[in-house]
Amino acid sequence: MKIKITSVFVEDQEKALRFYTDVLGFVKKTDTPAGDFKWITVVSPEEPDSVELLLEPNDNPAAKTYQKAIYNEGTPTTSFAVDDIQQEYERLKKRGVEFTAEPTEMGPVTFAIFDDTCGNLIQISQEK
Template sequence: MKIYVTGVFVDDQDKAEKFYCDILGFKVKNNIPLGENRWLTVVSDEEPEGTELLLEPSDHPAVKPYKDALVADGIPAHSFQVKDLDAERKRLGNLNVRFTQEPMDAGPVRMAVFDDTCGNLIQLIEMK
């Protein structure tokens, strides 16, 4: 068994698509209209056949309090792995991405956390 699709709740799919593709470098895998929203998944350019990330609308009433609580407590919604955390921090910083946690050691990894502009904190991990 393996993970096929996982999702992150986003406030605005258009805004999320721009951020996750134009800033983070993911590529759209699926973009299927579903009523007012879309089945919108992105994949890593490094693994185009890998796990898909669903940019899922935050329409359900339970989502906003859940996301707000995570952000208030500084808890990332998801974690992405990078090869060079310092280089990625610099690249994203140059694109005006706001970091809430600068790169730091955390046991067997180095980590940093940024705001995805869609209501989530995202953690970047570099394996030591």
């Protein structure tokens, strides 16, 4: 068994696609109509055949409640691994990304948390 697709709830799929591709640097893998919405996934350009991130609409009231609750707690929805967290932090800051936590060492990792502008907090982390 392996993980093929994981998802984040987003308030606006097109806005999320622009943020995750134009700002973060992911690559669109699929963009297929699915009823009133789309099945949109992005992948890392470093691993295009690896795990896909589904930009899932939060049209469901339970999804909206969940998304808002964990955002308000300051809990990241997901975490992305980076090779050089300070370099990635600076790159994203220059692109206008707003961080809620600057790079912080905690045990064997250094992490930072940013707002994806789509209703989520996202963590980036680098292992020591």
